[in-house]
Amino acid sequence: EPEVTQTPSHQVTQMGQEVILRCVPISNHLYFYWYRQILGQKVEFLVSFYNNEISEKSEIFDDQFSVERPDGSNFTLKIRSTKLEDSAMYFCASSDSNNYGYTFGSGTRLTVV
Amino acid sequence: LAKTTQPISMDSYEGQEVNITCSHNNIATNDYITWYQQFPSQGPRFIIQGYKTKVTNEVASLFIPADRKSSTLSLPRVSLSDTAVYYCPSEGNKLVFGAGTILRVKS
Numbered sequence: 001e002p003e004v005t006q007t008p009s010h011q012v013t014q015m016g017q018e019v020i021l022r023c024v025p026i027s028n029h030l031y032f033y034w035y036r037q038i039l040g041q042k043v044e045f046l047v048s049f050y051n052n053e054i055s056e057k058s059e060i061f062d063d064q065f066s067v068e069r070p071d072g073s074n075f076t077l078k079i080r081s082t083k084l085e086d087s088a089m090y091f092c093a094s095s096d097s098n099n100y101g102y103t104f105g106s107g108t109r110l111t112v113v
Numbered sequence: 114l115a116k117t118t119q120p121i122s123m124d125s126y127e128g129q130e131v132n133i134t135c136s137h138n139n140i141a142t143n144d145y146i147t148w149y150q151q152f153p154s155q156g157p158r159f160i161i162q163g164y165k166t167k168v169t170n171e172v173a174s175l176f177i178p179a180d181r182k183s184s185t186l187s188l189p190r191v192s193l194s195d196t197a198v199y200y201c202p203s204e205g206n207k208l209v210f211g212a213g214t215i216l217r218v219k220s
Contacts, residue, residue, distance in 0.1 A: 004156075
C-alpha cells in the first residue's frame with residue numbers, strides 16, 4: 001500500500017533556530033497538506049498546497065512558516081525561527097482529490113527547547 | 114461553516130459491535146463523509162468514506178441517512194487493537210478535525 005513518508009521522525013531544536021520538515025507524498029497525488037497536533041490536543045490544519053501554490057492556510061500558518069515542493073517528489077515545511085509553542089507532531093498528508101480520503105504520514109515530533 | 118459533533122468517549126468489550134455516531138452540521142451538498150482512526154503518536158488513518166446510504170469495506174461500515182445530517186461508523190467485533198481515537202472530520206477544501214471519540218476496548 002502506498003505511503004506518505006516523513007523525515008525525520010523526531011527533531012530537537014533550540015528556540016530561534018530554523019527547521020525543515022520533509023515529506024514524500026504518494027507519487028500520483030496532487031493535493032498536499034500539513035497538519036500539526038500539540039500533545040493531548042486535536043489535529044489542526046496548517047496549510048494545503050496544489051498546483052505548486054498554497055490553496056489555503058490557517059491562522060497558525062503565519063510568516064514564520066513556509067512550504068515548498070522543490071522537486072517532483074518532496075514537500076517541505078519550514079519554520080523560520082522556532083518557538084517553544086511550536087513543539088508538536090507535524091503530519092504531512094496527500095490525496096488525489098480535494099474531497100477524497102487523505103493519506104497521512106507517521107509524523108515528525110518536533111521538540112523546541 | 115460545516116462542523117461535526119461526536120461523543121467524547123466510548124467503552125466496549127472485545128467481540129462486540131461498536132457504533133459511533135457523528136452529527137454533521139451544515140454539511141455541503143458535494144461533501145463526502147469520511148472517518149479516520151488515530152493511534153497514539155501516529156497520523157490519522159483513513160477508514161471509510163461515503164456520500165449517502167451504506168458503505169462497507171473490510172474494516173467497517175458507514176451508515177448515512179437520506180438527510181446526511183449524521184453518520185454512523187460501525188465496527189464489527191472489535192478487538193483490543195481497535196482502541197484508538199476515531200474522527201469524522203468536516204470537509205470542504207480541507208479536513209477539519211474535532212476532538213474525536215476515544216474508543217476503549219476492554220477484554
